[in-house]
Amino acid sequence: MLKVAAALIPGIATYTYFFGVGVLVQIGLATVAALATEAFCLRLRNYPIKPFVTDGSAIVTAWLMALSFPPLAPWWMITLAAIMSIALAKHMYGGLGQNTFNPAMVGFAIMIVSFPAQMSHWAAPLGLAPQSLDAAAQLQWIFTGHLPAGLNFDAVASATPLDTVKTQLMQHTNMLTILHEKLFGGIGGIGTEWITAAYLLGGLYLLQQKLIPWIVPVTFLAVLGGMAGIFWLVDPQHYTSPLFHWFSGAAMLGAFFIVTDPVTSPTTPLGRMIFAGLIGLLTYLIRVFGGYPDGVAFAVLILNLAAPFIDQYTQPSVFGHKNRKKAGAKA
Structure with a gap:
């Protein structure tokens, strides 16, 4: 701790x-x-x-x-x-x-x-x-x-960068005009992009110390960025880039410090990957189509409910268990 x-x-x-x-x-x-x-x-x-x-x-x-x-x-x-x-x-x-x-x-x-x-x-x-x-x-x-x-x-x-984007898009302002406002920097909001970069630095320290499984932040950021990338490539006038989603809001804080909570997440490697991926998906959907500018907290809490279910169906087989079943079936 x-x-x-x-x-x-x-x-x-x-x-x-x-x-x-x-x-x-x-x-x-x-x-x-x-x-x-x-x-x-x-x-x-x-x-x-x-x-x-x-x-x-x-x-x-x-x-x-x-x-x-x-x-x-x-x-x-x-x-x-x-x-x-x-x-x-x-x-x-x-x-x-x-x-x-x-x-x-x-x-x-x-x-x-x-x-x-x-x-x-x-x-x-x-x-x-x-x-x-x-x-x-x-x-x-x-x-x-x-x-x-x-x-x-x-x-x-x-307003926060995410809130500004959501509000302006509801007023039918195109993304190029929105991102030229003085609130925005190179890849996110002024200040917030540096804050998230600092969280990323802290997260890399946790990975180096082997305190968190690498698959969780990588999967979360990959799915969040992948969803953002698909919509951005299809319609860049109404959707922001993966970098904007990574370096705005609670994305980096969530990826390395919240989604990785060992108590409220699955214990299996496959379960962790599914858990983190679904949080990344829900985060994007809430940010873009939901009523709140950021969705990390709600996505985490929803998937916390599903963690036992994910764990139950991603447990690896006991060594030799499948072989004994096959042997019994042949006999």
Whole structure:
């Protein structure tokens, strides 16, 4: 867990550089709430607190969830999400190793369904807005919902690249015009393309340390990119390229840190490949044809339900079992 947390640090640092200290505030609030809820649930279940609180699992859950939230989300939202992710998605199923759903994605999904307006309050990345929020202004907004006199949130707010593409396409704007807006960089959104590249760097570290199976991120990204590539080649005026889908939203974070969760995914190599591929497929379908700009969280939670089924039908045969069947049939 400590190595997973370390692998997230490049992404956290890049995220903070482009969007400000609100990122660190969200991480801090989520961490405190997650650890407090973990200790409370352990006490209720008469489990020893220290071994489970210090194993790092609650911290990783908190960080992954916080990195999925807008940096300027109200303090109570990330706190409530952390409490529900640990209490409902983890301990109600029996604790670490027993949960059916990815806890971080449960917290995020509950909040985006319940409070879609607040979850869409994103500040513009560094240097993009005519006004910017300093650290004091960001803290004031997160904890009070108000800005210092003379500052208007609409002047510093910005939709995400995925949300901008979806909204503009609904208004029948062609893709070439959309991608020329100042929000977009070379292959994704300004800032977000560097953040996802930092997640990719952290993911490569996890692969080098052999902490995650390579087949999962490779399959997820291949299917997501393959689907994007097919639609893009057929109609580039209305669909974005594979690179845009890889380097926008939660694609890289999901590929290396969420889809690879060993507890909520199948255990067989073939099962992992099917699991990751279906998440990549659903992510693309939700992004392009669904009601939400990004689909990683919902795709993961849907496939978490299917993980036991996938495992059941992808178990390798016991050595010699088929041969004995054939021998019996011949006799």
